[in-house]
Amino acid sequence: MKSVDSFKALHQLDVGGQSYDYYRLDAVRGDGLDVASLPYGLKILLENLLRTEDGGDVTADDIRALAAWNPAAEPDREIAFTPARVVLQDFTGVPAVVDLAAMREAMQALGGDPQKINPLAPVELVIDHSVIVDDFGKPSSFERNVQIEYERNMERYQFLRWGQSAFDNFKVVPPGTGIVHQVNLEHLARVVFTRDEQGRQLAYPDTCVGTDSHTPMVNGLGVVAWGVGGIEAEAAMLGQPISMLIPRVVGFKLTGQMPEGTTATDLVLTITDMLRKHGVVGKFVEFYGPGVSAVPLANRATIGNMSPEYGSTISMFPIDDETLRYMELTGRSTEQIELVRAYAQAQGLWHDPQHEPRYSERLELDLSTVVPSIAGPKRPQDRIALSSSKPSFRTAVRDLLGDDVATYDEAVEESFPASDVPSHKPPAPRKAAVEFTLADGSQCTLDHGSVVIAAITSCTNTSNPSVMMAAGLLAKKAVEKGLSRKPWVKTSLAPGSRVVTDYYQRAGLTPYLDKLGFDLVGYGCTTCIGNSGPLIPEVSQAINQNDLAVVSTLSGNRNFEGRIHPEVKMNYLMSPPLVVAYALAGTMDIDLYQEPLGQGSDGKDVYLKDIWPSAAEVQDVISKAIASDMYRDGYADVFAGDERWRSLPTPQGDRFEWQDDSTYVRKPPYFIDLKRDPSPVTDIRGARVLAKLGDSVTTDHISPAGSIARMSPAATYLMEHDVKPQDFNSYGSRRGNHEVMIRGTFANVRLRNQLAPGTEGGYTRDFTQDGAPVATIYDASRNYLNAAVPLVILAGKEYGSGSSRDWAAKGTVLLGVRAVIAESYERIHRSNLLGMGVMPLQFPAGQNAETLGLTGDEVFDIEGITALNQDKIPEKVKVRAGEIEFEALVRIDTPSEAHYYRHGGIMQYVLRGLLKA
The missing domain is CATH 3.20.19.10 (Aconitase, domain 4)
Known part of the structure; x- marks a missing residue:
């Protein structure tokens, strides 16, 4: 439906000989209306209103209200936002498709047309949450886990195959491709969307909502996107606009550059700490200033990904040359890249480092002040400087064990920076060392703080070549020194896309990761969502028989209680290279700055500083090992799937045939006895x-x-x-x-x-x-x-x-x-x-x-x-x-x-x- 276009905003944009229609933001003029100084994210919302103005859900008054946005006011104006597309992952996507299938039946039962229950906006579902780390540490682990995944999830996958054929505008990215957010970042996101409208090409900003809270990862590309519940997503799929209040916007100014030895994970944990303390729930966060150009796109995506951890709706980076470089690297077409440049510049969406939009609140971070960090043991916003990790762990384990601790260990004080010595000195945990032998003959000693899971996983970091390459290089140096992982640690590598293993292979780093037990276990979200699989059996037995407070280390974004593994009471988030380091150490009760990770093949102590790769080393390997052809080839036929997927028997028909004996897919009860009109609500x-x-x-x-x-x-x-x-x-x-x-x-x-x-x-x-x-x-x-x-x-x-x-x-x-x-x-x-x-x-x-x-x-x-x-x-x-x-x-x-x-x-x-x- 064409816009009412009260502001006569529809114009033409010529790019490389192709003409596009678009709704110009600067057409919105009048007393008190200042579009040029709006934050970038609100400009994209304004374009959305201009394009969807229908006099009902969206009116000219709505457009004026947004253009006249008062940054100091509390949100009180509702607008209707219509996302360009919807992104699902399989955990949340399956119930969404179940609900759509049930709605078709309910529509027919009420005398309506069941075909009205059909996605009107493009919907892309990525199957990434089902792989479990059942098998690890072997060359065959990936193949074995995929085999088990299909055996377990046959019904679900057949159901999704049915949905792909039964519903229009619905595509499925099969298992074993990658994590939804990385696939979205590397391939699905358009930055500028186009569609045919009465023979003309209409260009407009790519926007999306997703049924995963980490959907804001594509904010790093300049795409306005956020996580919604499956219920809201279903409404968006059916053409319903999403009602929202025009939000407050927090401007986050970046200056300086990251110091040597720090990673994107350290940056994002610092920002998470700052924003959670500031309070940004329900607000937009937007990064601006001269430091933005010093933040690589992958780091921007990592920051956007953590939006739900600090509570903001989005964490927006504006479009600039770095955006276009990333689009080129990931195989987007030249025509698409030129359209993004021309559209962003024409609409005032191109980043100007000297421009300061009007913001409700402001924060500032000098990137040079970022220090190596981890977060835990049970919340992602609980940042800990790596230099304080040992005493922080001891405090946490004391809180967990209560009186079951020994007298204060004087060594704890030495591991605190002078300014951080606690007024109440944390005692060392009670030693509960348990010795046992694994099935392969390995000798183990398990205690409070022993690391039993070390996982390179999750969308937060496996989209980021700098930290992934750093992990690979650290593994290489560790192996060359003669180090190995502790035998009680369950290690895993679950990249966000196949491109990661491609560049590991090209860089020659795969053998070193495999040597330390970080063999590929699958492409998907594993440990971060609790799909860590069983612990090593003897380890599990020792934990349960001795009530040990053991640890997981993961490069993820979530470490809430009970999430990672029910037998693991303490969970720490960190960068991929630190995950490898803690797998070598085998314990959280260690000062990585002062104590050795182990002894090398020459009998000498090996410290973290001995194997930590420099930024120059990492960048050198990235420049040699990553190229755009890897992304083009990897996503060339992304919806087709492998032979397993293509050979799945697929139910046919517009309505799903529910199976009474199914324990995976059942008809939900929400529409039982539904009447055409609602009954009055009651107290x-x-x-x-x-x-x-x-x-x-x-x-x-x-x-x-x-x-x-x-x-x-x-x-x-x-x-x-x-x-x-x-x-x-x-x-x-x-x-x-x-x-x-x-x-x-x-x-x-x-x-x-x-x-x-x-x-x-x-x-x-x-x-x-x-x-x-x-x-x-x-x-x-x-x-x-x-x-x-x-x-x-x-x-x-x-x-x-x-x-x-x-x-x-x-x-x-x-x-x-x-x-x-x-x-x-x-x-x-x-x-x-x-x-x-x-x-x-x-x-x-x-x-x-x-x-x-x-x-x-x-x-x-x-x-x-x-x-x-x-x-x-x-x-x-x-x-x-x-x-x-x-x-x-x-x-x-x-x-x-x-x-x-x-x-x-x-x-x-x-x-x-x-x-x-």
Whole structure:
């Protein structure tokens, strides 16, 4: 549909003999309208409004409001953003396609046209989350893991093959290609999009939303993109604009250059630390200034990737010569590159290092001040200078073990920089050394702090040649010195794309990584999402028999509790070369600046400084080993897949034939007895608390993820359906089966429900039973459901931080939860709750469950929700919990979100809208 074009913005742009239509930003003029000084990201939103102006969802007043944006004001203006495309990964993509398949049936049942349920925007799904590190440390590991992956996921892959043929505008990148964000960065992202419109080529900025919170990785290319829940993504796929408030924008000025010995990981952990402390949840972050040109594109992508770790919606880098160099390196066509240059320059989207747009807030970083860093042991924003890693670890393990520690070790003080000596000196951990022998005869000594997983994995770093080459060079130097990994360490290399192994081969570094056990295990997101696979059996036994606090080191972006491996209590993020270094050391209880990694073949101590490659060495290898033909060849036929993929039997037809005995893909219950019109919303009365939770409860705590514990409700269900424990697979792989996912919601082994003190995991108290005994959250929820008792969740600050997991909201609603009352929310999860018809409420400022005296034993009434039936969004509702009363803030932030809630969720809202269209 053509724009109303109130500002007569449609013009022509000639590039290399090709003429394009485009909507000029400088056509928006008038008193108080200043387009030139808008931040780059808001300029792209402005173009989006100009192009989609229809007088309804987008009006001329919306365009004026954005052009007149006041950086000092709090967000209060809603706009409708229409992304150019949608990106999915398979964990979140499978349930999205399941929902679309179910919506087709619901549409037909209501007398509508099921073909209306079809993606209107291009959708690209990358299968990258299913490979598990079952096999490692061998030349055959990759082939073996792929074989197991197909055996485990045959049903899911056949279902996605069906979706590729049943839905228009839907493409699938098969397994074994790479991580969705790296494929997006290296191939899928256009930077400037084009489409045919009535015989003319229309050019406009590439924008996308993705069902993974790390979608902002392509912000490094100048692409406005962010993570949304699967529910929101489905609406975008069906042509619904995404409602959003015009955000505040934080300008982050970069100056100087990175010092020798630091990496992109050190930079991103520093920025994550700064922005999390500053507070950027729900805001745009934009990098500008003279230092931007000194940041390579891969480093920009690494920074963008970490946006959810510090809470911003996007972390934008403007387009410049570095953008074009990267596009050329990764095999984009000359015509596309020239279009990007011409379009960016014509629209004021080209970076001017001297230009300072108007920003809501400003931060500044001199790149020369960045120091080597890691983060952990359980949050990515908890940055630790590498020089303080040993005492920091000892403090963390003391906190973990409590009184089970020895007297303070004087050596700890020496390992602190003078300015960082703690006022309370951390004691050394109690020595619990356990000696044992592996099946291959290797002698092991395991203790608190022993590194049992060392993984080069995740989109954060495996897209970055500088840190990947540094890891390869460090491995080469280590092998040449005669070092080897400690035998208790499970090592793995899971690159973001096949290009990485191509340039390792070309650089001659593969044999050295293999020698240290970093053999290729797969192309995909492995350890970072909990697909680390089983530990070495004897190691696992030693950990469990002696209750050891062991460590994983990974080049990832997530290290939340219980995420990496259920037997590993401490997890540290770091650069790929440091992952290799800690695999050599075998412990976190080491000062890498002062203590040797081991002894070389000559019997002499080898220190990190002896094998750390210089920036010049790294750059020299990059210049010789990486070329654009590697990217062109690697992505030449990216959607075709290998013989395994092409030979999969594929179901046919426009409607999916559900299999009653399937444990992977089942018809979801969201549209059962759906009426053409929604029923009025009601207040919540007689509700019980299902869980009372503290601060920083992540979607990892809420949504089922990682391995399925053998004694869990989900395991019971699978075994009742004749699935053997060795075939359980992961929760993520079973997201297309709501029965498994309900049973795994709030079942994280590290969840601490204050309603059931003394327990850890998915437990609560069941007030439908005499004495309110402790029960699993799933079993208690079934009893509440049978008794028609609604449920609420009480939580602290930053509720729902972490990955954009739609099942954190889907599982919540299917357990019977009607409302969540928290101190604050992370953006995506709050949106997802509303997308599933759950009311997000917020405690009054400065108050929480503790200050109000809530124990979780109370019966809750929530009054005032019915105002939504009169098209009013109540600012507050009255909450009565026994004798306690307070007013909770209603976190319905836009009129569109109010529509979703009234309809029982965004899918029901979209379905009814398409039915009447």
